[in-house]
Amino acid sequence: MIVVENVAIACVDAAGTEHADGHVVVGDDGRIVSVGAGRADEPAGEVRRVDGTGCLVTPGLVNTHHHLYQWATRGLALDETLFGWLTTLYPIWARLDAETVGAAAGAGLGWLALSGCTTTMDHHYVFPRDGGDVLEAEIAAARRLGLRFHPTRGSMDLGQADGGLPPDSVVEDTDAALAATEAAIDRWHDPSPESMLQIAVAPCSPFSVTGRLMSEAAELARRKGVRLHTHLAETDDEDDFCAQRFGCTPVEYAERLGWLGADVWLAHGVHLDDAAIARLGATGTGVAHCPSSNARLGAGAARVPELLRAGVPVGLGVDGAASQEASHLGAELRQALYTARTRGGPGAMDARTALRLGTMGGARCLGRADHIGSLEPGKLADLVMWRLDGLGHDGIDDPVAALVFGPPAPVELALVGGRPVVEGGALVHADAAELTRAAGRAHRRLMAATR
Numbered sequence: 001m002i003v004v005e006n007v008a009i010a011c012v013d014a015a016g017t018e019h020a021d022g023h024v025v026v027g028d029d030g031r032i033v034s035v036g037a038g039r040a041d042e043p044a045g046e047v048r049r050v051d052g053t054g055c056l057v058t059p060g061l062v063n064t065h066h067h068l069y070q071w072a073t074r075g076l077a078l079d080e081t082l083f084g085w086l087t088t089l090y091p092i093w094a095r096l097d098a099e100t101v102g103a104a105a106g107a108g109l110g111w112l113a114l115s116g117c118t119t120t121m122d123h124h125y126v127f128p129r130d131g132g133d134v135l136e137a138e139i140a141a142a143r144r145l146g147l148r149f150h151p152t153r154g155s156m157d158l159g160q161a162d163g164g165l166p167p168d169s170v171v172e173d174t175d176a177a178l179a180a181t182e183a184a185i186d187r188w189h190d191p192s193p194e195s196m197l198q199i200a201v202a203p204c205s206p207f208s209v210t211g212r213l214m215s216e217a218a219e220l221a222r223r224k225g226v227r228l229h230t231h232l233a234e235t236d237d238e239d240d241f242c243a244q245r246f247g248c249t250p251v252e253y254a255e256r257l258g259w260l261g262a263d264v265w266l267a268h269g270v271h272l273d274d275a276a277i278a279r280l281g282a283t284g285t286g287v288a289h290c291p292s293s294n295a296r297l298g299a300g301a302a303r304v305p306e307l308l309r310a311g312v313p314v315g316l317g318v319d320g321a322a323s324q325e326a327s328h329l330g331a332e333l334r335q336a337l338y339t340a341r342t343r344g345g346p347g348a349m350d351a352r353t354a355l356r357l358g359t360m361g362g363a364r365c366l367g368r369a370d371h372i373g374s375l376e377p378g379k380l381a382d383l384v385m386w387r388l389d390g391l392g393h394d395g396i397d398d399p400v401a402a403l404v405f406g407p408p409a410p411v412e413l414a415l416v417g418g419r420p421v422v423e424g425g426a427l428v429h430a431d432a433a434e435l436t437r438a439a440g441r442a443h444r445r446l447m448a449a450t451r
Contacts (some may be wrong), residue, residue, distance in 0.1 A: 007052025010103035027135035030418035054389030056399040060118025064363025065288035065317025071104035105138035107439035125154025152202035156422040234268035251276035265365040281310030286365035293319030315362030350406035381418040
């Protein structure tokens with residue numbers, strides 16, 4: 001058992017429970033035994049005690065949108081819009097292989113863990129014909145690092161020859177993509193409450209996927225009982241593409257294809273009118289809010305306060321490391337708050353709402369709200385202890401405000417299912433320097449192959 005004590009706690013439960021000086025007891029089954037004020041009752045058996053003086057414990061952060069392979073192509077097309085950025089990078093991504101993806105995923109997952117993330121999804125949709133098993137490569141990286149992982153089997157079947165954006169060399173045959181998606185679910189998906197690995201179905205976007213693949217992917221996911229994810233309403237260019245090609249908005253197109261529902265979460269949702277927000281709320285469709293990536297690409301600012309008022313599940317995502325080089329999920333709490341206030345003033349979002357987006361909001365998007373996202377007895381012990389007693393947070397008496405408004409806080413301890421993945425600011429199961437070296441080699445090899 002692990003007992004964390006002498007620590008401030010933000011439970012992020014329905015009541016918004018917080019303790020200025022409290023404890024969390026984690027059982028040897030990886031679940032939370034108790035959370036409360038003061039010291040814990042003396043538990044029976046062998047106990048590890050953790051002194052949380054100067055720290056804040058929160059639920060582990062949940063990353064709802066990412067492209068781990070992009071760690072190998074950071075720092076490129078820095079001044080492009082989304083479509084220009086994609087057309088620059090697609091020819092490079094066409095040379096991905098399992099070795100490169102594994103190294104990129106290791107670096108990306110390690111950095112996520114150090115930024116307070118305990119559960120992450122990944123949206124992988126580039127499957128070069130001679131690239132090997134790239135999905136297996138990133139799953140192996142997640143298992144090594146100990147993060148709870150929700151990779152999605154993405155796909156693209158609408159190449160440039162048929163009016164799509166990606167080059168034909170990186171798109172798949174529709175039937176082959178559907179078959180590979182079903183095979184990935186059968187091989188990897190674990191639906192159990194304690195699951196460390198769940199697969200979702202994720203055709204890439206309206207401008208890289210045919211309507212047939214979208215609709216049949218939705219049917220496949222529902223037949224298999226897994227979730228659905230795609231990019232939607234990210235840019236004005238996408239709005240124009242859908243209007244010209246389909247005669248409707250992106251959300252209307254998604255609904256036409258069976259892509260709204262409580263088993264769906266959409267990446268970005270930047271360009272949504274009132275009607276679209278109402279439809280997402282009425283259907284329970286979630287949104288992965290990626291404020292830093294949207295700002296980096298100049299895509300705009302999602303209407304998160306309006307989405308929340310409409311009842312839309314909203315989580316946070318760092319997005320791909322090539323469109324958001326920082327990829328720090330803890331820092332995304334502040335970016336989400338600032339983005340909301342830029343649009344709606346200081347009353348648009350507070351620190352606790354931002355923290356809820358990064359925890360329970362993400363758990364709802366991934367369909368895991370019954371098991372993670374808050375600190376409550378019986379839930380999985382996915383938690384982070386943030387150190388707030390350094391110079392950067394000095395004088396901010398409210399620990400939640402210190403976490404959100406202050407600089408990115410060091411992670412003193414991160415548990416996933418009660419097992420440490422970060423201790424004392426260092427990864428437990430991997431060496432950060434070696435992850436860096438491997439990712440650097442992968443980047444150089446990939447760039448050399450494209451010259």
